[in-house]
Amino acid sequence: MTTTATAAVLHEVGGDFKLQDIVLDDLQADEIRVRIEACGICHTDIGAQGLLAMPAVLGHEGAGIVEEVGIGVTNVVPGDRVIISFGFCNHCPNCFEGRPYVCDNSVQSNFGGTRLDGSNTTTLDGKAITASFFQQSSFASQVITPVRNTVKVEQDLPPELLAPLGCGIMTGAGAVMNTLKVPAGESLVVFGSGAVGLSAIMAAKIVGANPIIAVDVNEQRLALAQDLGATHVINAGKVNSVEKIMEICPRGAAFSFETSGVESALNDAIDCLGMAGQCGMVTVPNYGEKYPFTPFGIFVKAATLQGVFFGSAVPNTFLGQIIDFYQQGRFPYDKLVKTYSFKDINRAMTETKSGDVIKPVLLMD
Ligand SMILES: [Zn+2]
Numbered sequence: 001m002t003t004t005a006t007a008a009v010l011h012e013v014g015g016d017f018k019l020q021d022i023v024l025d026d027l028q029a030d031e032i033r034v035r036i037e038a039c040g041i042c043h044t045d046i047g048a049q050g051l052l053a054m055p056a057v058l059g060h061e062g063a064g065i066v067e068e069v070g071i072g073v074t075n076v077v078p079g080d081r082v083i084i085s086f087g088f089c090n091h092c093p094n095c096f097e098g099r100p101y102v103c104d105n106s107v108q109s110n111f112g113g114t115r116l117d118g119s120n121t122t123t124l125d126g127k128a129i130t131a132s133f134f135q136q137s138s139f140a141s142q143v144i145t146p147v148r149n150t151v152k153v154e155q156d157l158p159p160e161l162l163a164p165l166g167c168g169i170m171t172g173a174g175a176v177m178n179t180l181k182v183p184a185g186e187s188l189v190v191f192g193s194g195a196v197g198l199s200a201i202m203a204a205k206i207v208g209a210n211p212i213i214a215v216d217v218n219e220q221r222l223a224l225a226q227d228l229g230a231t232h233v234i235n236a237g238k239v240n241s242v243e244k245i246m247e248i249c250p251r252g253a254a255f256s257f258e259t260s261g262v263e264s265a266l267n268d269a270i271d272c273l274g275m276a277g278q279c280g281m282v283t284v285p286n287y288g289e290k291y292p293f294t295p296f297g298i299f300v301k302a303a304t305l306q307g308v309f310f311g312s313a314v315p316n317t318f319l320g321q322i323i324d325f326y327q328q329g330r331f332p333y334d335k336l337v338k339t340y341s342f343k344d345i346n347r348a349m350t351e352t353k354s355g356d357v358i359k360p361v362l363l364m365d
């Protein structure tokens with residue numbers, strides 16, 4: 001039996017979202033239908049629009065209550081609360097080895113616009129539209145998602161704190177803890193103090209990195225970075241950040257993490273490294289364009305430039321750890337969150353683009 005839901009439908013790249021009735025398909029055996037309570041907004045909801053055929057339903061940080069389960073689903077039942085994370089296929093070699101964050105079918109799973117078998121979950125006015133964004137499309141009152149990319153939550157946390165764990169917060173914390181594996185006592189420089197960068201700083205404090213240096217051009221965000229664990233902050237709009245970093249770390253930084261997507265920041269994140277330093281990057285300047293950096297800076301330091309996908313996290317174990325850290329008061333990511341009513345999605349998007357809000361979360365009820 002199909003289900004009618006309300007979704008924020010995007011009809012043109014960069015345009016406004018329109019709340020419209022959609023119809024969700026019947027569930028396949030391994031799928032569940034979730035009533036979305038909250039959905040975070042992430043910059044990928046803006047940056048990825050150009051990859052999708054319109055109209056489309058975006059949203060990839062959903063959390064909510066299970067309403068219905070497919071016949072093959074045994075680990076959740078209606079009434080359970082779940083966080084929905086990224087899509088993966090569960091049958092490629094990387095998924096088999098327990099690394100779904102580098103699934104061979106990651107692009108198709110998350111940006112393909114359909115289920116992995118090519119079928120559509122969502123119709124608008126009787127026509128199939130692009131959905132299954134990150135196998136969820138959670139800018140909607142209800143979604144269909146494979147159960148494998150959901151995490152059942154036992155803890156009593158409000159939905160606006162559950163939703164953003166599935167992508168941005170996990171990516172920032174995971175970059176430090178899983179991808180770069182920053183050890184205690186080593187230096188880390190984080191470029192960009194948005195949701196990903198600030199999550200990296202909180203994680204760096206937990207693992208005992210030192211110093212933890214935040215670089216941004218926004219004084220308010222730098223103050224928050226300091227509040228969350230940065231030992232030093234640098235305003236790249238006012239001083240030469242590499243020179244400043246070298247004053248703090250005379251041998252160069254052991255680790256850097258570029259989260260801003262600003263061209264000069266990626267250059268600085270490479271230039272500030274010491275010998276055998278490692279730079280993680282979670283976004284890129286100018287999608288698709290050739291990049292004018294000098295590979296010599298990597299070679300001459302035997303440095304590593306590492307792309308970071310989903311913080312190398314296995315959500316089913318890692319999200320529980322983050323929630324534990326939050327409940328212990330060691331990962332206060334609630335300070336990043338601002339809630340909006342679902343109907344105010346366009347205002348939330350505008351404030352996301354302008355940088356006025358760090359982690360906007362839509363509340364569906
Ligand atoms: Zn896979």
Ligand SMILES: [Zn+2]
Nearest residue numbers: 042044167168
């Ligand atoms: Zn995201």
